[in-house]
Amino acid sequence: IRLIIKNRPLKLPLLFQFFLKKKSLEMLRAFTKCLLTNGVAGRRMMSQGSLAGKVAIVTASTDGIGLATAQSLGKRGAHVVVSSRRQANVDKAVSLLRSENIQVTGTCCNVGNSEDREKLISTTLEQCGGIDFLVSNAAVNPFFGNILDSTEEVWNKILHVNVTAAFLLTKQVVPHMEKRGGGSVVLVSSVAGYQPMQGLGPYSVSKTALLGLTRALAPDLAQSNIRINCVAPGIIKTRFSTALWQSEDLRNELLKQMSIKRLGKPEDIGEVIAFLCSDEASFITGETITVTGGMNSRL
Numbered sequence: 627i628r629l630i631i632k633n634r635p636l637k638l639p640l641l642f643q644f645f646l647k648k649k650s651l652e653m654l655r656a657f658t659k660c661l662l663t664n665g666v667a668g669r670r671m672m673s674q675g676s677l678a679g680k681v682a683i684v685t686a687s688t689d690g691i692g693l694a695t696a697q698s699l700g701k702r703g704a705h706v707v708v709s710s711r712r713q714a715n716v717d718k719a720v721s722l723l724r725s726e727n728i729q730v731t732g733t734c735c736n737v738g739n740s741e742d743r744e745k746l747i748s749t750t751l752e753q754c755g756g757i758d759f760l761v762s763n764a765a766v767n768p769f770f771g772n773i774l775d776s777t778e779e780v781w782n783k784i785l786h787v788n789v790t791a792a793f794l795l796t797k798q799v800v801p802h803m804e805k806r807g808g809g810s811v812v813l814v815s816s817v818a819g820y821q822p823m824q825g826l827g828p829y830s831v832s833k834t835a836l837l838g839l840t841r842a843l844a845p846d847l848a849q850s851n852i853r854i855n856c857v858a859p860g861i862i863k864t865r866f867s868t869a870l871w872q873s874e875d876l877r878n879e880l881l882k883q884m885s886i887k888r889l890g891k892p893e894d895i896g897e898v899i900a901f902l903c904s905d906e907a908s909f910i911t912g913e914t915i916t917v918t919g920g921m922n923s924r925l
């Protein structure tokens with residue numbers, strides 16, 4: 627321990643060092659006691675583990691927003707089930723989450739495939755014993771261009787993966803959430819669901835459909851004590867949105883539309899989703915929360 631007096635380091639006598647160490651220990655003890663007895667601070671501590679014992683399925687969770695969501699839920703104590711189309715990506719995500727002391731199970735699941743969805747549910751039940759949360763995060767966009775050039779095949783694929791699969795997965799988890807006395811579903815939409823993005827017409831429409839799906843399901847799911855909400859991210863720096871932020875001109879154009887002048891980070895979304903799953907959001911259902919840094923998001 628050194629004190630700087632008039633720019634000259636001064637070595638403290640050993641006895642005084644011992645006294646300071648003892649004082650630090652006492653302060654640490656007092657601080658811990660205060661956390662345990664102080665209601666507000668104690669609650670804050672508890673909220674870090676507030677999802678302990680819960681099981682969360684997050685689709686498309688080996689990268690980007692899905693992976694960050696698994697981290698946000700996992701660090702609050704939930705057991706997360708991560709999945710995506712490629713086994714190598716699943717293995718990588720599982721290792722990363724384990725290295726962060728998160729309880730995790732991994733399995734392959736292309737959400738557009740009904741057998742894969744079945745396997746996702748059965749693996750979760752076998753390995754974790756139940757389901758409390760579903761985060762439907764997977765989406766595809768196989769088309770960029772003038773909406774009038776988009777084909778039936780493009781529409782079928784986009785609506786099937788982005789909307790129908792989100793609904794079917796929700797329907798599949800309901801009986802299992804009922805067995806646990808309730809649960810929470812979060813659908814991942816997009817700011818493009820409010821204001822269609824140029825070149826992304828069919829994708830934008832699929833994201834608008836999720837706002838409607840959230841509202842349509844909320845009353846029925848509430849009867850089973852299941853809440854359903856939606857998150858609409860703005861421009862988040864991930865591989866999916868590379869085309870939007872890699873070009874400096876386009877990035878600057880998008881930044882002009884935001885109040886907070888930066889691209890979003892995957893964890894900006896993961897934290898909001900974890901909140902929506904938690905008991906702190908127990909009176910919120912049928913809503914869409916926009917997380918866009920202030921981009922215009924009105925239908």
Ligand SMILES: NC(=O)c1ccc[n+]([C@@H]2O[C@H](COP(=O)([O-])OP(=O)(O)OC[C@H]3O[C@@H](n4cnc5c(N)ncnc54)[C@H](OP(=O)(O)O)[C@@H]3O)[C@@H](O)[C@H]2O)c1
Nearest residue numbers: 686688689690691710711712736737765816862864866867
């Ligand atoms: N990034 C943004 O700016 C932004 C903005 C608004 C909304 N969103 C929405 O956020 C969600 C996640 O996007 P992201 O930006 O996080 O993407 P990302 O970083 O590119 O990650 C995509 C993830 O989805 C998986 N995946 C792709 N297709 C799948 C399928 N059919 N079934 C299962 N998993 C699949 C990928 O793994 P595999 O390749 O192994 O399958 C990967 O784990 C999407 O719904 C997207 O529409 C993103």
